[in-house]
Amino acid sequence: MKSRKETMQGVAVVTGAATGIGAAITERLADKGMHLVLVARDGARLEAAAKRLHAEYGARVSTLALDLSQQSAPARLAKWLTGSGTExxxxxxxxxxxxxxxVANSDPARLRGLVDLNAGAMAELTALLLPAMVARGRGAVVNIASTGAYAPVLAPVRTHPLRMWPLMRPRKRSCSPSPRRCGPRRRRPGCGSWRSAPAPPTLR
Structure with missing residues (x-):
């Protein structure tokens, strides 16, 4: 059993806990002495993770196999926690x-499940568990997100047979009385008319 440098009290619920980042987070929390509730779709992997965490850190670990992309899943998890007396x-x-x-080639049901998991379940589960933390005056909510959400998506523009920029490029027109209505346009020197900004270089 590994020694703990710092001890924390309480119970942590970790979703997506069977592998990857979730598994690494459970190890850090177990090392600090927290009891764990592991949630993921794969029950077999959850049980294996629970045995390993108990053997290495002496943590008390509960597991719940649950697909959080299902719309009823967050409420089921909250009910399960309440029924087991878990704070x-x-x-x-x-x-x-x-x-x-x-998107045109994607399964609409899978897209909806993706949004329900990545956004809906996170928001609903937080709304279900946060009030008790506030009432007790202690607690924490940690949201793990991908840096892919902040990355520019250029591949569809490069590979799609249609050139998207010419379709979006504004037509030349005279400026309205309010310059702010003209959008991303530049004033021609010595003239009251406006012209479109130049198109960006073609992506290859």
């Missing part, structure tokens, strides 16, 4: 997924 001190919203490919 949650830390909620880690780590469960998430991604889909690759054009």
């Amino acid at each position: 949650v001190d830390v909620l880690v919203n780590n469960a998430g997924a991604s889909l690759m490919g054009p």
Whole structure:
């Protein structure tokens, strides 16, 4: 059993806890002495993770196999926690997924499930568990997100047969009385008319 440098009290619920970032987070929390509730779709992996955390850190670990992309899942998790008498001190919203490919070729049901998991479940589960933390005067909510949300998406422009910029480029027109209505346009020197800004270089 590994020694603990710092001890914390309470229970942490970690979603997407079976593998990857979620599994790493559970190890850090177990090392600090927290009891854990692991939530993920794969029950077998959850049980294996629970045994390992108990053996290495002596943590008390509960598991719940649950697909949080289902709309009723957050409420089921909250009900399960209440029924087991579990007071949650830390909620880690780590469960998430991604889909690759054009939207036109995607399964609408899978897209809806993606949004329900990445955004809906996180928001609903937080709203379900946060009030008790506020009432007790202690607790924490940690939301894990991908840096992909902040990355520019250029591949569809490069590979799509249609050139998107010419379709979006504004037509030349005279300026309205209010310059702020003209959008991203530049005033021609010595003239009251306006022209469109130059198109960006073609992506290759």
